Amino acid sequence: MRDEDHSEEIRKRIDSEEIAEKLDDLRQVLSESAEDVKLTRKQLENLEDFLELAKCRTHKAKKAKEAAMIAETERQAKEQQRERDRVQAMLAEVQREREQREREMRTRLHVAEEQAKVEDVRRSLESSLVERAHSTESESSFVEDDEIEEPTSNMPTVDFLSFIQSDGAYLMLKKEADNVVNTLTREGLGYPLGVAYDEKLKHWLICDRNLNKIIVFNMDEDDYKICDGVDNPTAVIIYKEGHNAAILCSDKESPGQPAIYIYNYNTNDPYIQCFASHSQKKYGLNHQLRGLAKSVSGNLLSLEHGRPAKKLRVFKRDVGGKGFEIRGSQSPCFIATYRSTVAVSDLIVNKVFILNLDDRDWGNVSCQVIRIIESGPEIPLDVLANQNGFRFVAGMQFDINGHLLIGDAKGHSIKLYDSTDYNFLHRVSSDFVLPYVSSFHVNQNGECMLLDVKGHKKVHWVKMTSIPDILPWMGPGGARENGRRQDHQQNGGRSDYQNGGRPDYQQHGGRPDYQQQKPRRGGYQNRN
CATH class of the missing domain: 1.20.5 (Single alpha-helices involved in coiled-coils or other helix-helix interfaces)
Structure with a gap:
């Protein structure tokens, strides 16, 4: 201290x-x-x-x-x-x-789904009451026009990306056993243009323009029915799942003019009803129609080949029709929908027009082009295969998330586009040469049917799966195609199934030999 x-x-x-x-x-x-x-x-x-x-x-x-x-x-x-x-x-x-936001979106989707379920139940009950009433009527072969059932939603059920089995993989089409080909060989096909699938009944439907029939068949049971009471059917879609389909064909009362019929196939006594026809002036069916789809509100859509305007037509049952010009389109032929989104493929300009159509208020229907998927200068097919664009664009299909598959008939390819800006994602690989596809459809299980209007084999039965890396493109004969084909030049840039051309065997005396066999037919009764 x-x-x-x-x-x-x-x-x-x-x-x-x-x-x-x-x-x-x-x-x-x-x-x-x-x-x-x-x-x-x-x-x-x-x-x-x-x-x-x-x-x-x-x-x-x-x-x-x-x-x-x-x-x-x-x-x-x-x-x-x-x-x-x-x-x-x-x-x-x-x-x-x-x-x-996700909770709110899920809630809205859940509410929408529940409302859709309630609506489906209501329609099913109404359908049951109608069918019960039909069964007790002595004149059961006649059904009034206003008894056509309400359609199911245009919301797709397939999810393309669900078939991708690992991260970073790509979609692929794998060749399956040709059971379906064997089944259809017994019946015969001429010029198949449209295909649809009923997810409830597990039934495939194919419309054959040149042989004037609709084939409805069950792959599992190897059983089929034929509706041969339609003329020149060019498109078919499921109208009400588990019940019927809508068919674009010629008007029976005005041959050569368009009509839309409803084919009721889930009954012991299949029958046809008229939805809209040239003879019913309120619909304004004064020009040829191509393609068929359902709108967000359940109305039917088709593509009108007027002169000069090409239009998206909207048909409301018992009310009439409206039309919206698709500027820049020259030959719209195939149509696909997802909610209020409409995709239209044009075979001449090789473009896909993406439109937004809201027809929930019939007095105030709106339609706008929101995107155009274009094709660039003509390049070799093996180069084009892995790029955006088409040599001869054909059928299309949306999935439940809005992804879009687009077929290219001359390009022998099917391409996947995203659900937002519709940008090219990748080509769907295959372990075989894709045919000259007019139309195709993939169901919930990944089963896919490809229709070929040029080859001898009219139907290809394949399975959608995935592959770690995109396979090299395969073309007919394994050769790269440069420039336009000779047949394309001779037809003036038009497709065979656009200008009315018929398959080869019809140019040489009619149906092939196996057509002489009598198929098992479900029959129909024309009930209008």
Whole structure:
């Protein structure tokens, strides 16, 4: 305690002159030998006290510096932590907002799905009542026009990406056993243009323009029915799942003019009803139609080949029709829908027009082109295969997420496009040469039917799966195609199934030999 008091006393007494004096004494002690140091004992003791004080002060200064450094480090750490907390809070808020939006979207989708289910139940009950009433009527062969059932939603049921089995994989079509070909060989096909699939009944439907029939068959049971009461059917879609289909064909009352019929096949006594026809003036069916689809509100859509305007036509049961010009289109032929989105493929300009059609309010129907998928300059097919564009665009199909498959008949390819901006994603690989596809359909199980209007084999039965890497494109004969084909030049840039050409065997005396066999037919009754 006395040493501390002594040091404190020295600290209080010391001044700059004394510091200078002590430094001189220190210099003498350090530079001279001990015998030559001229300092007194008292001076040496004072020097020792000075050095002790300097050591103490130096230690305190070091401590102060260390404390300051620690404080600064802690301050910086706290500042960094506050910044991290702020960023995490922002991210958490963004995540909460995203989750809230997703919850709201799921809620809306759930409500929409529940409403759709309720509507389906209501329609099913109405259908049951109608069918029960029909079964008790003595004149059961006649059904009034207004008894056509309400259609199911135009929402697709297949999910293309569900067939991708691993991350980074690509879609692929794999050749399956030709059971379907064997089945259809017994019946025979001429010029198949449209295909559809009933997910409830597991029935495939094919329309054959040249042989004037619709084939409805069950792959599992190897059983089929024939509707041969239609003329020149060119398109078919499922109208009400589990019940019937809509068919685009010729008007029975005005041959050569268009009509849309409903074919009710889920009954022991299949029958046809008229949805709209040329003879019913309120629909305005004054020009040829191509393609068939359902709108977001359940109305039927088709493509009108007017002169000069090409239009998207909307037909509402018992009300009439509306039309919307598709500017830039020259030969629209195939149509596919997903909710309010409508895809239209044009065979001459090789473009796919993406439209938004809202017909839920019939008095205020709106239609706008929102995107055009175009083709560039003509390039070799093996190069075009892995790029956007088409040599001869054909049928299309949406999936439940809005992804779009587009067929290219002359390009012998099917391409996948995204669901937002409809950008090209990749070509669907295959372990065989894709045919000259007019139309195709993929069901929920990945089973796919490809229709070929040029080859001897009219139907190809394949399975959609996935593959780690895209396979090289395969063309007819394995050769690269440069420029236009001779037949394309001879037809003036038009397809055979656009200008009315018929398959080869019809040019040589009619149906092939196996057509002489009598097929099992489900029959129909024309009920209007």
